């Protein structure tokens with residue numbers, strides 16, 4: 001009897017399923033990459049370094065295995081821990097999930113042990129519904145709240161409910177045509193509000209169910225969808241090609257949203273800490289004012305250079321982050337140098353600036369050309385960042401170096 005009682009408790013003590021990070025302290029760290037996935041492990045590591053990272057938690061890769069083995073069900077004990085970790089995010093942020101007057105929103109991000117570019121999905125702005133959208137609009141532009149809701153319904157519809165992305169984009173294109181505008185940014189709050197209505201109807205028509213309004217139901221759906229994405233055709237084929245074990249599973253990161261699209265004192269961007277094509281020692285990246293994460297790589301607007309050193313011909317005349325937001329830029333430089341020193345390798349980073357405050361959202365060893373790998377290794381040895389001229393990441397990405405001559409920052413998970 002006693003032995004039977006002890007067993008589950010012992011198992012629970014060894015295998016943690018949910019790792020919190022926030023307010024300068026994280027349960028995880030970089031070495032736990034196998035359990036936390038690359039993204040989660042580095043979010044924990046950055047948090048422990050005192051770098052500003054929005055609080056969140058990582059559901060471990062082992063849970064992905066339990067999910068699949070248990071008939072695609074999120075285990076009950078895991079969900080209890082998710083609720084507890086969510087309460088810690090709420091406390092850290094001073095906001096409540098589902099609060100109609102001032103809601104906490106989260107992102108749900110996949111992250112396997114090794115990078116699987118474009119194989120799995122992310123949902124942003126989760127927690128929005130017909131009520132919380134009004135709370136988000138409070139103290140910000142109306143347009144911002146409806147734009148966020150529109151993005152959320154599209155991402156959730158696509159990733160979780162299987163409504164093809166194009167079904168939403170058609171409506172967006174129609175609306176832009178009717179209004180005679182080229183960019184999404186030229187649509188008004190009222191336009192976007194109407195578009196949300198159309199999107200919600202589209203979801204109901206194509207999925208056969210109304211769009212889930214309960215934030216906890218939304219969260220459960222998104223977590224399950226990330227676990228499911230490990231088994232989708234794209235991911236399976238990619239694993240086969242790269243020799244990645246199907247046993248590994250993906251982790252799920254749930255993280256408080258920060259907003260680069262609240263106004264002109266907000267921005268988002270991606271960068272390499274050195275030039276990934278040549279290896280030269282320059283801070284290399286792109287940013288957009290008043291934009292959300294994916295806009296930089298989505299190609300809807302032309303991204304701007306972060307400083308004058310890496311302006312491309314297509315970017316002539318576009319203002320840099322350094323000139324437009326010197327404070328956050330300086331902090332970003334301080335952080336990227338810290339990260340290089342800590343990881344002893346060139347990093348590929350994602351950041352967002354909300355009302356002048358910088359937040360880091362991802363770091364990982366950056367992909368680079370062979371030529372860049374050699375130069376970076378030699379330089380880093382000279383700078384005493386590494387002790388010999390080993391070439392750390394030229395070999396650490398699956399199957400060696402990227403073939404693309406100039407990798408783009410933030411272009412894959």
Ligand SMILES: Nc1ncnc2c1ncn2[C@@H]1O[C@H](COP(=O)(O)OP(=O)(O)O)[C@@H](O)[C@H]1O
Nearest residue numbers: 107109122255256257258293294350361412413
């Ligand atoms: N909590 C968040 N707040 C603001 N932006 C976020 C948040 N989570 C993710 N993002 C941004 O959304 C985009 C997609 O997220 P990510 O999970 O990194 O997917 P990918 O693997 O496609 O880069 C990135 O630009 C990322 O910085």
Ligand SMILES: [Mg+2]
Nearest residue numbers: 350362412413
């Ligand atoms: Mg990313």
